[in-house]
Amino acid sequence: SDFVAPGLLEANEKLEYSRLSLSERRAYDKYVDTIRSNNSSLYTAKLKGKLEGEALGFEKGEALGEARGIEKGKAEGILQVAKKMIEQGINTDVILKVTGLSKEDMVKLTGKEPITMETLLTQNFKVKEFLTGPNPPKWDDLSERVQGQIKELANMLQTIRDAVKKPISISSGLRTLEDYNRMVKNKLNPSKKSDHFFGQTVDGYSLGLGAVDITCKGMDTIAFYNLILKMKYEGKIKCGQLLLEKNKTFWVHIANHWGNWLKEKERESRSLNDNGYSLNNGKSFTWLLSGEFAPSDLGNSK
16 A cells, blocks of 8 residues: 655654665655655746746836836926927917926926916916907017016006905906007007007007006995095005096006106107096096096996
8 A cells, every 4th residue: 555654754864764665665755756846846836936027027117117218208308398499488378388397397497487377466466467458468478668567567456456455357458569450440549659558569659658447346436546546646656647437337547657667758758647537438538637536426437
């Protein structure tokens, strides 16, 4: 019969192999061979698994490294494109849209905070509120003069808003040459000397100071106008033309002061009338002397 002796391999040192019979030796040898074979198969399987794991890991690592390399190269390429666009003067909004870069990326590239349509110029006023036409320019497309005039207006409006403690809406801000031509075509008789053109050259004239048309939510517009006029008289704000105008409804037209933007000789070509009101969409004005206010009975000014 076959020799069955579990544990003999472990007890080999105690076993007198020579004392076994021939059949017992054969049975024992067969048992040892089986154990060795099993151990060999197990080792082979482990080794194969290890090698396959290493190969898979290497393959994945190589693929991951390649992907990261491609991604890094792609990112560097995008940055190079953005740099070229900046050098060519392309505006920030377009660069961000085309490249997918963040504002933080642009800060790293330019060393300064980018100004976009959503940028707050003051606590309550964004760039886009001053660029109100059908096809407004981007901030980076504007000259430093125009940018400066917009910033000055934003600061002045913030002072007014802090005083009234109510939201102020801008219905008309910067107008472009395209806006001027469109208004002429529509027979709206725009003035080429309007401060709405912010110093841009319109039909040979380029002395605009920058202006906006505004209303105050929840406040009578005549009262709003007189409050701003009072602030002007008291020196709390420094502005140029301050007009109360009406077509179907009232609005307040307020412009930057000429002193920061025009020389004395340039000032001579402008009207000396700064404060007044019009009930016919600017066709004619009643001008106010210093210290005077607009009558409160000019009609419904909501």
